[in-house]
Amino acid sequence: MFREQWGETSERGGCYSQSNRPQKEASYAGPGGGGGAREILALASEEGQGVGKARILSSLQGVVAPKLVWIKFQQEAVFTSVTPPITSGNENERLHTRPHPGGLRESLEGGVFQRLFTLRFQDTLRRCMMLAMQLLRGAVKHTGRRPQCSVKQLIPVVPGTTSTSQQLPAFRGTQSSFCANTDSDNPRVLITGGLGQLGVGLAELLRQRFGQNNVILSDIRKPSYHVYHSGPFVFADILDLKNLREIVVNNNISWLVHYSAVLSAVGENNVAVAKDVNITGLHNILDIATEHGLRVFVPSTIGAFGPSSPRDLTPDLCVQRPQTIYGVSKVHAELMGEYYHHRYGLDFRCLRYPGIISADSQPGGGTTDYAVKIFHAAVKTGSFECNLCSGTQLPMMYIDDCLRATLEVLEAPADNLASRTYNIHAMSFTPQSLTQEIQKAVPHFKTTYDVDPVLQAIADSWPMALDDSAARRDWGWKHKYDLPELVKTMLSHITVSNRRAQDF
């Protein structure tokens, strides 16, 4: 049978046909011949085929030459099934049963084909398994109102088995009391974009409430010494889905506060980046929150409204046609979050923050940044150049109110939440009325105006005051800081921290 097979192959005119290689055949005398090995190598090099062909020949011949034993070993897995065993029979039989050189190409092709087939089969199997996993995930997402339960079964979180670099080690803080409160009933919170104006303050508030180790701050920037040593911190790029998923799983996260964003003024100068961070990043957050059954908080903004929205006492539900990429991305976030809530049962919660004013942290490039900078200027230099018109009225809030509102809405019983997106409001003022309030404490303080037309256009399209009656009714929202209280607090904080800095 072998004879027929190999013979038939040679008839097809393979490149090693009997007629064109008669003298070489004599050297294929039998296994173990050192001369055979030499011939094989000579043949291979003469054919310009390199050692590859010699390997095959040696394998077929069973040649035992020091170099070729290894070669045979290398090729065995690939060619075994196409190599006829030539270990018995007399010389004549071997001469006829040995693979004819004309059949070698066939052998080679058969072997390569088999190898390719094996690789392709393995590859196909791997792809099938990946596809099956994707389909399973998709099926879970698309069929149930509560996908997180099913997904949990697919991706079990086994405490103690997750020890990759993304799992945070025990907190590095020096105060042992920080580690004391690790109550398992408390949520485990991840804050994205936590090194901006609001994240560090929120982490502080949540850590007081849920325990130091239960709140993980994250960002793509390096934290200051103080922030690094005041609680768990991890690098998290919201555009890296796998990294995010790893952090959520390895740290058993149950609540996610999504603060990463590119704000209005910066966004208008970097539309592509704003699109990526504010839209693609949000998709990652919603997908992960849904997969793992997280409660997710995403702040929206007064910037989610536009010139066609009612500008005074803007209600929760009205026309929203913002004219900035920031506003568009925030409307998108509101709608996507609510959609995931209705479609998949995601526990999505969202507040539309006004402009937030803080003493200890710098604003990140929004249209209302002037309302922070003005206080530092009042204390340091006694004068301020404002980039908005003196009469531009916008809704504002002191940071403590904003962070407390965030905690309150996160803790509100789901049944109380008639809506998933709420306006919150505290005060509205203009640069002029703010200047007048500051002058009560710093009489020589002066504001001049150098209006930025881009920022002014944005501000002119935003509400002057929000109607937040639904938040007050549904979960008891109540602001503590009005304009006089805000000015008093800001000036006092900044004065104290400036003095401390000078003393240091």
Ligand SMILES: NC(=O)c1ccc[n+]([C@@H]2O[C@H](COP(=O)([O-])OP(=O)(O)OC[C@H]3O[C@@H](n4cnc5c(N)ncnc54)[C@H](O)[C@@H]3O)[C@@H](O)[C@H]2O)c1
């Ligand atoms: N500060 C305000 O006045 C205000 C008002 C309304 C709404 N908000 C919203 O509140 C949230 C927090 O605001 P903020 O003032 O702290 O913002 P910020 O601009 O000060 O901070 C945003 C943070 O996001 C991080 N970030 C950017 N790209 C990232 C990425 N790819 N992955 C992870 N992190 C990334 C930045 O490093 C930065 O630390 C934002 O969603 C913002 O839209 C803020």
